Amino acid sequence: MSLDQRTITNPATLHDPTPFGYSHAVSAPGELVFIGGQYASDATGAPVPGDFAAQVELAFDRLRSALEGIGLGYENVVRLGTFIVDHDPGKLETLGKALHARFGDRLPAQTLSGVASLALPGMLFEVDAVAVRPSEPR
Numbered sequence: 001m002s003l004d005q006r007t008i009t010n011p012a013t014l015h016d017p018t019p020f021g022y023s024h025a026v027s028a029p030g031e032l033v034f035i036g037g038q039y040a041s042d043a044t045g046a047p048v049p050g051d052f053a054a055q056v057e058l059a060f061d062r063l064r065s066a067l068e069g070i071g072l073g074y075e076n077v078v079r080l081g082t083f084i085v086d087h088d089p090g091k092l093e094t095l096g097k098a099l100h101a102r103f104g105d106r107l108p109a110q111t112l113s114g115v116a117s118l119a120l121p122g123m124l125f126e127v128d129a130v131a132v133r134p135s136e137p138r
Contacts, residue, residue: 004075005029005134008106020092021099022110026078028132033070035129037083038062039118047122052084052091055125056098063127064102072131074102079130080110085123087114095125 009025010017017024040048040058048058067073080099084091092112099107108129118126 003134004106006075006078006106006108006132018105018107019096021096021107022080023107024109026109028076028078028134030135031133033072033076033131033133035063035066035131037081037119037126037128038066039120039123039126047120049122052124053094053098055123056094059125059127060098060102063129067129067131070133072133075106076131076133077103077108077129078132080108081128082110082112083115083118083126084112085115085117085125087112 006026006028008023009027010023011025014024038059039062040050040055041062042048048055050058064074067076082095084095095112099110118124
């Protein structure tokens with residue numbers, strides 16, 4: 001696991017976004033790494049049926065696996081894109097809990113999009129990410 005080098009900024013001139021599971025601005029020195037959309041999938045890529053909360057948990061497990069595959073972790077994530085089918089306030093609460101469980105108070109920037117559907121039938125949630133591979137110490 002690498003050292004968290006992110007600078008998280010939530011200006012006083014903007015609302016506090018942390019109850020909603022994100023930060024307004026996040027920066028970090030290093031190389032940008034882009035993680036494609038992760039969702040509740042089995043080993044073949046087929047969607048795993050389940051309720052929204054279960055799909056969120058599994059999608060974040062898949063995101064962690066993608067990060068670990070390149071030697072990174074949640075502490076390297078500077079931005080998330082989240083996509084929720086038939087978004088409502090209850091789903092926002094579920095997502096917020098999942099984000100706080102993984103990121104604590106060091107939340108990445110995030111854009112949430114409510115969508116009518118995702119790539120495959122049965123998908124209820126998808127997350128992509130931008131992470132930063134830390135610069136080598138000089």
